[in-house]
Amino acid sequence: MSVQKIADRLKLDEKLPSMPWFVEQFINYKLPDLSPSTLLEYIRDYESFFGWMIVEGLSTATDYKQIQLLELETLRMEDITNYRLHLTTRTEGTNTRVTVSRKLSSLRSLFHYLSQIAEDDDFYPLLRRNIMAKVEVKRMHKPKDTAAKLKGKILEDEELLEFVGYILEGYREDIATNKQALYSYELNRERDACITSLILNSGLRVSEVVNLNLIDLDLNQKLMYVSRKGNNDETFKTPIYFREQAKDEIQTYLQLRETRYRTPKKETALFVARPNGQSSGKRMTKRAIQAMIMKYAKSFGKPYLTVHKLRHSFATDYYLQNDIYKTKEQLGHASTETTEIYAHLTDKTMSEAIEKRTDL
Structure with a gap:
């Protein structure tokens, strides 16, 4: 469980x-x-x-x-x-x-x-x-209405890479005069970039990220085993692939996970934090991840961006290159009705397609 x-x-x-x-x-x-x-x-x-x-x-x-x-x-x-x-x-x-x-x-x-x-x-x-x-x-929740509310509030195209890069390097300049914030940033930036990149390259829910254990990760196959929403068989985990783009951030974080956070061997969580005043790392909470994303998003100029909108950002990008059924499976939706949100979010491809002309 x-x-x-x-x-x-x-x-x-x-x-x-x-x-x-x-x-x-x-x-x-x-x-x-x-x-x-x-x-x-x-x-x-x-x-x-x-x-x-x-x-x-x-x-x-x-x-x-x-x-x-x-x-x-x-x-x-x-x-x-x-x-x-x-x-x-x-x-x-x-x-x-x-x-x-x-x-x-x-x-x-x-x-x-x-x-x-x-x-x-x-x-x-x-x-x-x-x-x-x-x-x-x-x-x-009508898909078209939900899509309309998301317009302009998710990351699109190059912004997916830019946001991860901003967490790794760009945020430092914005807090250069704040010693306490700078210390926290330097401690956690690789981990924070890893979490963000993983969501943007797999579409995981925040609860799924929190529940990930080290043993659930297969870096060579670019695969994770995830406890999905709605699955009441606690012994079964769904295999979910992530894109190559997330691999570097994951590898970098894994090299730091044990030493930087003083994570004990018995801690199974993939993503850990070392709270103030505590000597060892422990599993990150859902609230901590949500607050972390909102902090970077506000400074990045996307104040409406949340963890769940990172998932929407991945899904919109993924849907452009795949069909609705693959998108449904990747996101773990119960039906394609929910996945239809991304069909409406990508309506711009239809308007672009009608303008294209080929010489016969």
Whole structure:
């Protein structure tokens, strides 16, 4: 099990006892099919909804665990509408349309299970009336819309190489007068360039980068074995190739990994950091990698660039030279519908193609 999944499973086990018995039953039913990370999001969504029910007087419970099935069964459409308004208009923590859609989908999954799958001792559904069946959850991520939002916010063409080069050398000039920043940069620049180059030449997710171990890397074959999102077989890792361009940065980093970060032999992580005040290196966190990319991106003149947009940058470049099915496999998408984003991002090739003329 990956590092992130282990952490999320621990949090899930910690939170589950505070939920009503029927939610625990639902989570256990879904556990073989969904990752702990997904189920943890479900629990957080149920905390939000149950907390709102208590505040609004739709439940007599004083905590989540006391919520009753009958209270869910007697909810009206007006209540769901008010909850949606609560999520979108509250002063603190206002949710985006995508987040609201996800929260409602979480509720639909629970209510569907209770009304269509789970049974009581007399073989009747646990929930006789499913109000969420009336709620339409619209798909928010249309590939063309997502592509439009990404325009100008990813790296294109020569920028992919330029950004890695900037991390290796160019950033030094921008922090030349800041001794503390300069010290940190000189310590980590080869590692940071390696991580960036690897993502830009393979399309890995940040969680996949964090979970990489030394043993997962086959430098000669330009291959990594990755725990992919949605794969619930913890013993299986997907082979993912990376481009030749990343090989030099990886080799340079590997030569420094043990000595520069004082990495102990027992540390299996490929990418490590040595936090302030600590004597030895340990696995980098997702947050550290995200902050690292944003730091360089801002100074590079691409303030909207994030780790995930590095993945988009690779995918757009890769799609230009391959078909949608190869792109889907490389990125680990569940369906080509998600991969269609890159078809829209590369529409410029269609406009260029129509202008080309050949003499007959």
